[in-house]
Amino acid sequence: MARSNRTRMLALAGALTTALATITLASAPAQAADCRAPQGESCVRITNATQQVRSLRENRNGRCLTGIEPGQTREWPNISFNYWRHHLALTGYTGRNCEGNTQFNAWDGQWNGPDSRNYYFMTIRNR
Structure with a gap:
């Protein structure tokens, strides 16, 4: 027993x-992903402080940045830009795949950085 x-x-x-x-x-x-930017460029990190935006299209080559739900922060280690040569502008969408009929323009944000990990970062907020 x-x-x-x-x-x-x-x-x-x-x-x-x-x-x-x-x-x-x-x-x-x-673990955060390492930035894979070419020399002279930095990667992208966005914090979504809106309740509407769920995807973003970057203006440089039209790529859709997905997976950015409200309240989340997301990094894209494969997307980079040189802030001083070509400012990266973004268009917001309420749809999860940058669907044109879900475009949402009532938000703004400002790039900061780069940080010690070589990421430019932005918090997007409703206007």
Whole structure:
């Protein structure tokens, strides 16, 4: 009988250890992506403080920046620009894939940076 109680206690301790490890890993922040900008350029990070914008189109080559839900910050390590040579302008959309019929212009933001990780960053807000 003593052996079965000991076995149950060990099993319980093992389950608790596994649960704590899972919680710790799940709550750890995702590692930020390294900027892969060419020499003289910086990557893009945007914080979305609007309730409407869900995608952005950058003016330089028309790429749609997706995955920027309200309240989130998103980095694009593959999109870069030289702030002094070609200012990156963005168009906002309420749709998640830059659908033309969802264009939303009642927001603004200002580029800052680059930061120590070589990202220009902007917080977009409603006007």
